[in-house]
Amino acid sequence: xxxxxxxxxxxxxxxxxxxxxxxxxxxxxxxxxxxxxxxxxxxxxxxxxxxxxxxxxxxxxxxxxxxxxxxxxxxxxxxxxxxxxxxxxxxxxxxxxxxxxxxxxxxxxxxxxxxxxxxxxxxxxxxxxxxxxx
Numbered sequence: 001x002x003x004x005x006x007x008x009x010x011x012x013x014x015x016x017x018x019x020x021x022x023x024x025x026x027x028x029x030x031x032x033x034x035x036x037x038x039x040x041x042x043x044x045x046x047x048x049x050x051x052x053x054x055x056x057x058x059x060x061x062x063x064x065x066x067x068x069x070x071x072x073x074x075x076x077x078x079x080x081x082x083x084x085x086x087x088x089x090x091x092x093x094x095x096x097x098x099x100x101x102x103x104x105x106x107x108x109x110x111x112x113x114x115x116x117x118x119x120x121x122x123x124x125x126x127x128x129x130x131x132x133x134x
Contacts, residue, residue: 045099045109049081049091052110053098060106066097067106074107 054077059068066087073086084094101107 044095045102047080047095047098047109049084050079050112052077052079052112053083054108054110055106056108057106067101070097070101071106077110079112 053070053074055071055074057071059071063071066089069087070083073083078086080091080094080098083098084091087094089097098107098109102109
């Protein structure tokens with residue numbers, strides 16, 4: 001993971017990045033339509049923010065830049081929320097993008113690993129007996 005960028009006290013001269021419009025919206029909303037596409041039937045995969053996405057293959061030559069970036073990021077499992085943050089896309093656009101990759105079988109969606117709140121009693125007893133033998 002990359003660390004967050006720090007703002008410089010004296011910015012370097014050059015072109016300034018475009019700032020979001022009032023209300024946090026992007027100035028170029030048609031970009032999201034281009035990224036997400038019209039969709040064939042409008043169906044989306046059932047994804048949560050914590051669903052883990054793992055790449056199953058390298059990006060094909062016909063992949064869009066967003067799809068290729070997502071496939072490169074997913075070499076290790078990442079949640080949909082992390083992918084959304086890294087690619088700077090809203091969750092709705094991410095679900096459409098991931099659905100396309102799921103239907104092409106380029107990625108795999110996994111449920112997050114749920115850890116048990118209480119450890120197994122037999123394991124605790126074994127540890128306790130081992131410590132008593134010391």
